[in-house]
Amino acid sequence: MTEGRISDFTASLMAAFSNCALYSASHPIVGEFAAKAFVQLKDLYENGALSITLLGEGLVFNNTPLAEMGIHFGSLARKLRRKGIEKIEIREGLSADEFRKFISGMASNEHVLKSEHISVGIIELRTRSDDCSLTAFVEDNLAKIKEAFKRISNKEKLDMGRLEDSVAGLLTTLKKEANVLSILSPVKAYNEYTYTHATNVSVLTIFQAETLGMHEELVCDVGLAGLLHDVGKLFVPVEVLEKQSKLDPDEWELMKLHPLRGARYLSTLPNMPRLAMVVAFEHHRKFDGSGYPGTREEEEKQHLISQMVAISDFFDALRTERPYRKSVGVASIVNLLKEGAGTEFNPFLVDHFIAALTRSNTL
Ligand SMILES: [Fe+2]
Ligand SMILES: [Fe+2]
Numbered sequence: 001m002t003e004g005r006i007s008d009f010t011a012s013l014m015a016a017f018s019n020c021a022l023y024s025a026s027h028p029i030v031g032e033f034a035a036k037a038f039v040q041l042k043d044l045y046e047n048g049a050l051s052i053t054l055l056g057e058g059l060v061f062n063n064t065p066l067a068e069m070g071i072h073f074g075s076l077a078r079k080l081r082r083k084g085i086e087k088i089e090i091r092e093g094l095s096a097d098e099f100r101k102f103i104s105g106m107a108s109n110e111h112v113l114k115s116e117h118i119s120v121g122i123i124e125l126r127t128r129s130d131d132c133s134l135t136a137f138v139e140d141n142l143a144k145i146k147e148a149f150k151r152i153s154n155k156e157k158l159d160m161g162r163l164e165d166s167v168a169g170l171l172t173t174l175k176k177e178a179n180v181l182s183i184l185s186p187v188k189a190y191n192e193y194t195y196t197h198a199t200n201v202s203v204l205t206i207f208q209a210e211t212l213g214m215h216e217e218l219v220c221d222v223g224l225a226g227l228l229h230d231v232g233k234l235f236v237p238v239e240v241l242e243k244q245s246k247l248d249p250d251e252w253e254l255m256k257l258h259p260l261r262g263a264r265y266l267s268t269l270p271n272m273p274r275l276a277m278v279v280a281f282e283h284h285r286k287f288d289g290s291g292y293p294g295t296r297e298e299e300e301k302q303h304l305i306s307q308m309v310a311i312s313d314f315f316d317a318l319r320t321e322r323p324y325r326k327s328v329g330v331a332s333i334v335n336l337l338k339e340g341a342g343t344e345f346n347p348f349l350v351d352h353f354i355a356a357l358t359r360s361n362t363l
Helices: 002-021 030-046 071-083 096-107 132-155 158-177 190-213 215-225 230-233 249-256 259-268 276-280 304-319 328-338 345-357
Strands: 049-054 058-061 083-092 118-122
Touching: 002 030, 002 071, 002 096, 030 132, 049 071, 058 071, 071 083, 071 158, 071 215, 083 249, 132 158, 132 190, 132 230, 132 345, 158 190, 158 215, 190 215, 190 230, 190 304, 190 345, 215 276, 230 259, 259 276, 276 304, 304 345, 328 345
Parallel strands: none
Antiparallel strands: 049 058, 049 083, 083 118
C-alpha cells in the first residue's frame, strides 16, 4: 500500500464527509466524491479488508503508519477522535450504497453505525457517572488543559489529540449539566488564571454554539478556538502577565500584542483549524470595527465565532476576581453586555446568550 494511494483515498473521503455535512447525503457532489473514494478504496484492501486505526495523533492504514500527517490525514484523525472512533474496518464486498450510508453517518451528529461490511471500534470516553462527579470531571479536563498550556509555554510540541479530547470532554460535560455557570472553574491562584479562563471561555462559547444549533463538527472547532483565544499571552513576559497592579503603557503595549502572537503561533501548527487563528487574532476587535489589533480595513467585520468568543471572554473576565478588582455579579455583567450590544458586541448574539442563560435557569 503506498502513501500516495492512501492520501488520494483520504482526500476523496474527507471531501465526501465535508460536502455531506454542508449540503446533504443526496447532493450530487457528495455522490461524486463518494464514488471516487469507493473506487480508490478497492486498491487499499489487504487480505480482504482495510483498517484505519487512530494511534495517538497519527493514523495507521492496515499495517502502514503514516510518517507525515498531511492535511487530509490530520482532518480524518480529528474526525475519528471527535466521533469517539478508534478503529474502522471496511471489508471487501462493501456496496456503494452501504458506503454512502457510512459517509452520511460520519458527517452527521449521530453515532456512526456499523453495517455488514463495516465495523467501528469506539473509544470508551469517560463521562459523568456516580463514581465520577461533575467537579472531578471538570477538574480532570482542567488538568489536561493546564498541561497543554505548559507545553506551549515551554515551546514543546503540542498534543492536538489531548487538546481535542479536552474540548470533547467540555462538550460532554455541558450536555450533561444544564446550568452552564456551575461548570465554570474558579480561579484559585492568580497564576492559574490563563488556563482556567481559557477553559471557561471555551465552555461559554460551546454553550453559545450548541444553543444556536450549530453542527457538532463546528461546535468542536468553536470550543478549540475559545480554548486557544488567549494563547498569545503565553508569550508575554510572565512578570507582565501576572503583574498584580495596573500595567504601565509599555507593558500594556506588550500585552496588546497577544492576539497577533497567538494567531502567528497557531498558524505554525499543521493540524490547527484556521478558525482558531482567526479567533485568536480578532477576539479584542469589536462589533463596530474598533478594538485591536487594527486592520487595514477598519470596517472589516469580526468573524461570527470571534464575536461569540468576545462575549464569553467579557463574561468570564468580569465574573472572575482579579488581584486589582472584585468579581462582578452575573446580573451586572448581563446589563453591561446589553449596554455594549451594537457597538462592542453583536446584538443578536448578546440577546441569544442572555436568552439561553435564562432558559437554562442560570439567570
Ligand atoms: Fe485576549
Ligand atoms: Fe481572554
